[in-house]
Amino acid sequence: MKPIAESTVRRLSLYLRFLEEFEAQGQLTISSGELAVSRGTTSAQVRKDLSFFGSFGKRGLGYDVRDLIGSIRQILGLHRTWSVVIIGAGKIGAALAQYRGFATRGFHVVGIYDKDPARIGTKLGEITVRSDLEIERDIERLRPQIAVLCVPGEVAQAVVDRVTDAGITAVLNFAPAQVQVPNGVTMRAVNMATELEILAFGLSHPEELAS
Amino acid sequence: MKPIAESTVRRLSLYLRFLEEFEAQGQLTISSGELAVSRGTTSAQVRKDLSFFGSFGKRGLGYDVRDLIGSIRQILGLHRTWSVVIIGAGKIGAALAQYRGFATRGFHVVGIYDKDPARIGTKLGEITVRSDLEIERDIERLRPQIAVLCVPGEVAQAVVDRVTDAGITAVLNFAPAQVQVPNGVTMRAVNMATELEILAFGLSHPEELAS
DNA sequence: GATAACTTGTGAACGATTTCACAAGCCCTC
DNA sequence: GAGGGCTTGTGAAATCGTTCACAAGTTATC
Numbered sequence: 001m002k003p004i005a006e007s008t009v010r011r012l013s014l015y016l017r018f019l020e021e022f023e024a025q026g027q028l029t030i031s032s033g034e035l036a037v038s039r040g041t042t043s044a045q046v047r048k049d050l051s052f053f054g055s056f057g058k059r060g061l062g063y064d065v066r067d068l069i070g071s072i073r074q075i076l077g078l079h080r081t082w083s084v085v086i087i088g089a090g091k092i093g094a095a096l097a098q099y100r101g102f103a104t105r106g107f108h109v110v111g112i113y114d115k116d117p118a119r120i121g122t123k124l125g126e127i128t129v130r131s132d133l134e135i136e137r138d139i140e141r142l143r144p145q146i147a148v149l150c151v152p153g154e155v156a157q158a159v160v161d162r163v164t165d166a167g168i169t170a171v172l173n174f175a176p177a178q179v180q181v182p183n184g185v186t187m188r189a190v191n192m193a194t195e196l197e198i199l200a201f202g203l204s205h206p207e208e209l210a211s
Numbered sequence: 212m213k214p215i216a217e218s219t220v221r222r223l224s225l226y227l228r229f230l231e232e233f234e235a236q237g238q239l240t241i242s243s244g245e246l247a248v249s250r251g252t253t254s255a256q257v258r259k260d261l262s263f264f265g266s267f268g269k270r271g272l273g274y275d276v277r278d279l280i281g282s283i284r285q286i287l288g289l290h291r292t293w294s295v296v297i298i299g300a301g302k303i304g305a306a307l308a309q310y311r312g313f314a315t316r317g318f319h320v321v322g323i324y325d326k327d328p329a330r331i332g333t334k335l336g337e338i339t340v341r342s343d344l345e346i347e348r349d350i351e352r353l354r355p356q357i358a359v360l361c362v363p364g365e366v367a368q369a370v371v372d373r374v375t376d377a378g379i380t381a382v383l384n385f386a387p388a389q390v391q392v393p394n395g396v397t398m399r400a401v402n403m404a405t406e407l408e409i410l411a412f413g414l415s416h417p418e419e420l421a422s
Numbered sequence: 423g424a425t426a427a428c429t430t431g432t433g434a435a436c437g438a439t440t441t442c443a444c445a446a447g448c449c450c451t452c
Numbered sequence: 453g454a455g456g457g458c459t460t461g462t463g464a465a466a467t468c469g470t471t472c473a474c475a476a477g478t479t480a481t482c
Binding site: 005007008041042044045048053059061135 | 427438440441443447449
């Protein structure tokens with residue numbers, strides 16, 4: 001299979017969300033055009049995105065909503081559950097630990113860790129904050145695939161080194177720092193300040209930011 | 212000026228972060244190559260990104276760190292302050308209201324609003340949660356440029372309509388819903404679940420996600 | 423002041439992604 | 453079962469973003 005662009009994967013995730021809404025409304029079938037307008041793209045884009053993985057529609061008819069939901073979940077790897085550990089139980093870590101959007105998509109938070117004794121032992125929803133000293137033991141025991149980093153920027157690199165050494169192969173980084181990961185580990189970074197700065201650029205340069 | 216790609220703006224924001232670190236360490240001058248390695252891109256990319264906005268370096272020497280910081284801040288529109296309102300004082304809204312990364316870059320949170328009477332009146336750092344009924348009046352009075360949406364997906368569209376009607380021209384959407392904005396309003400969305408799903412895709416299809 | 427060692431700025435080449443455009447397939451009606 | 457109206461799947465074309473490669477500018481050294 002040829003490499004798939006990240007932009008394609010991101011759109012598939014959005015299509016899935018819309019399909020679920022359409023399903024909830026009882027719609028049985030949908031065309032690429034309908035899926036496209038709900039998301040500001042074109043019908044050709046929708047069809048091309050799907051075509052990398054097979055053909056899921058019926059010419060003349062469109063796509064069966066339930067089938068396509070199943071197919072996209074399969075493509076994205078959501079037909080199974082993934083285990084997630086959250087490192088850092090500050091404001092953002094705590095918010096993510098209780099975020100329902102994860103559980104409903106098969107991402108199970110199996111542990112949340114902090115260094116601060118005042119936080120250790122507190123309950124966040126279903127789960128109790130544990131000492132950061134237990135990170136390695138728990139990763140080896142529970143074998144989570146994904147670590148979500150919600151620690152201060154200064155310690156981000158050290159924490160990434162620890163979790164990747166312990167066997168984590170995917171990292172979602174909310175810490176405001178650029179970190180390096182070893183080969184074989186995927187990392188994605190979400191930086192709130194950068195998002196605001198892109199907005200500020202758009203406000204400062206009307207008409208000049210490519211949409 | 213020709214349209215600037217979002218990827219360019221995003222990199223400028225990252226360059227700025229590194230430059231500030233270099234400045235803190237007392238480094239006076241930097242080459243495009245040094246800036247590139249710290250961020251996993253190439254020196255040509257750095258120079259091209261900057262070239263859209265002018266020439267900031269000296270051939271043979273590189274860039275003056277302080278000057279370049281100033282220039283990038285100017286380009287991004289960070290030479291002034293921006294006023295931000297946060298709508299929704301749940302976990303994520305509360306976390307963002309207290310996030311220091313905003314204030315240090317000139318983004319001032321001038322209001323946070325919620326519908327839930329239990330939250331109205333509580334203090335989050337410096338700022339007190341106000342009733343969502345005051346959103347319109349405050350926007351007209353304080354003239355914030357940016358709204359950050361941290362409300363449940365079901366009400367996201369309604370809230371966006373309210374703030375854009377009141378005069379907001381840029382929206383950062385953390386709500387897990389696709390929303391439409393009128394012409395002339397910029398919107399960016401950050402979706403935690405989508406980020407995890409991209410990671411899951413990578414874990415499910417080793418070697419197939421274009422890096 | 424000539425030479426060497428660097429580094430920028432940028433047109434041109436390249437590669438990747440999106441859009442176009444149309445043949446092929448499906449359903450419905452007559 | 454033939455024809456009309458849709459809609460998919462997909463090569464080809466167009467657009468967009470990144471990388472290459474080199475002329476031109478700067479400093480240091482002799």
